[in-house]
Amino acid sequence: MRIAIEHRTTYRFSEPQARIVQMLRLTPCDTQDQTVVSWLVGVDCDARLRDASDGYGNAVTMLYAEGPIEALDITVTGEVLTSESSGVVRGSAESLPPLYYLRATPRTKASDALFAFASDSIGAGRDPLEQLHALNAALHQRFPCVPDLPDAGCTAAKAFEGSRKVSSRDVAQMFIAAARGLAVPARYVSGYRAEEAARSAPHAWAEAQVEGLGWVGFDPSTGLSPDESYVRVAIGLDASGAAATGGMRIGQGQEQLAVDLHVDQLGVEE
């Protein structure tokens, strides 16, 4: 599938900022089933961009801008060619072994309630792949409608209580917390999914390590594995570790963040 992405992040500041330093994870890497045809990260002010990496194998862009800055506009445009792999990740650059992804982080610590839910949903005696699919489906059933929303910093355990609006990020973190609780290495993926509607945040899903297959994607917001309409951009232990944008500013006042995201399917490649 040929996928066109336009991802615009706009910061507006109530008062001019003296300096901004940001770390952007906005650039996808090639895998066996994902080829980046073109990709451009642009900024609307006099900023310096530097390519880097972050230890997880993600492509990172450092952004340095000096003030006075009243607004910052980061625009990503690109095209990616994908192929169907039944959710199996093939040919990704892996710097860390699966074992590393058993670590719990503050945002992906399972609560008793979440762990009990996970244990219930996987049933007994089935093989690990089936168990993970069952967990994925159960989370989707419990949270059927989960849009891509801006990150409010919520933890998996808190989001599972269901008292606030649950996003694709939250269910992905729940899946990760539950999988790790079952001793299955799991990680967070931030990326794009070709869909009709415009959205206000990147999509989020999870990957878990399955013996014989390697990393396999699970998207609890659909209850299915990612297909060729997905573009993987960044991985991390949790949502914070794979965040598309994040940084520090020096200056007074409030900041307003707006994201405008279009992910369009251009055509199916045979």
Place this chain on the structure above:
Amino acid sequence: MGAPGAFDEIWGHGGPERPRAEFAALSQWLAETDAAELQRRQQSAEAAFRQLGITFAVYGDTEAAERIIPFDIVPRVFLAGEWQRLSEGLVQRVEAINAFLEDIYGERRILKEGIIPPELIYLNEQFRAEVDGVRPPHGVWAHICGIDLVRTGPDAFYVLEDNARTPSGVSYMLENREAMIRLCPELFRDFRVAPVDSYPDMLLKTMQSVAPGNNPRPVCVVLTPGHFNSAYYEHSFLADSMGVELVEAADLVVDDDVVWMQTIAGRVKVDVIYRRIDDDFLDPLVFRPDSMLGVPGIMAAYRAGNVAILNAPGNGIADDKAIYSYVPEIVRFYSGGEAKLPNVETYRCREPQALKYVLDRLPELVVKLVDGSGGYGMLVGPTATKAQIEEFRAALVAEPHRYIAQPTLALSTVPTLVEQGLAPRHVDFRPFVLTGSDGVRVAPGGLTRVALREGSLVVNSSQGGGTKDSFVLLDDGA
């Protein structure tokens, strides 16, 4: 629990009347100098420290903040030969620590060969994926190490703990010496004591040697969390004696992957940073996002090879308690020889045979939590109550992988001035080892901590510990 018959470093096993032969002259000085006079000199030293505002805390010793630590006027003395052998062990150990860090964030041969269980690394918070694949400038990771040692005999030293992050205490080595030269000049006339005042120069040379590129005059700075930090005196002291700037995070900015210091005269490019803040607070973009102490972008500058950070981020994996018991294997793996400086014998309760041994001998052993610090989660068998021992027995059976156990050692003593006069008191030792691009050097001295309470083995300043000057003799012909 002062072990009876402990080795006294000056008096040997014979007491004041029959000191070790090499220490006859020092012992005589002790015997001939009036206790009241020693008392007077000691008070004078402490008054000077109070005036300077010297406070410091070692790891997990937070209660020591803003307090001066008692100073003992009787020096601890290493013979030239003893020091030579000890230094060889320290150099070997620190070389192995550097090789281990290079390997663990690179090829990871030591894991591939099964020397260390991989989960001890990958599930350890001190293993920082954020520096995976980074090679620091000139390949040096642990530039400044403080190796905590105890001693049980003339050449019997054991490593208690490796400190490869931000070890403190070196200002005590320097200030204690200055006080001793002023108060006991006769000792420096009668004995050839290796000077320690070149330490700031050694440190500066170490910093300059690891500067990125070939800048002949690299800009070096000391980065402190600020004046509220318990070791702030040391930070400012070191910056001052090296003649470099003492900066806080707010004084540094990163632009285009380069670190700059903001000065009244404008921006100055920074090449080498001796940071005294923990990894967690180094860069809010990479480590803790809530950190106000850090410099946003500093890790990007480091990854790009544009700045040297001492000690390297990620070093915690080398001095972690869970890794400690593997250090002898680490030394063997990278040096090809046996460790010259042994660990305290350590039973890893994660191993079933070791667990059985430990459970059978709890009243004799010290049991420690692998991830604990500062004496929390610790059982000292010989002084514990029956109930405490049973409590630990249950904890060990439930979660054996969280514990290690060690025998209680008969720690060495050094004569110390107490109310009743001179008496043996237990000591430990932290020498400082510097690694630059041109090799490893041991500063000829260190921090001796002394447990001032009779029989006590606890040298922590929060629990009645003090410090002594540590003499290294240049020759033993006294």
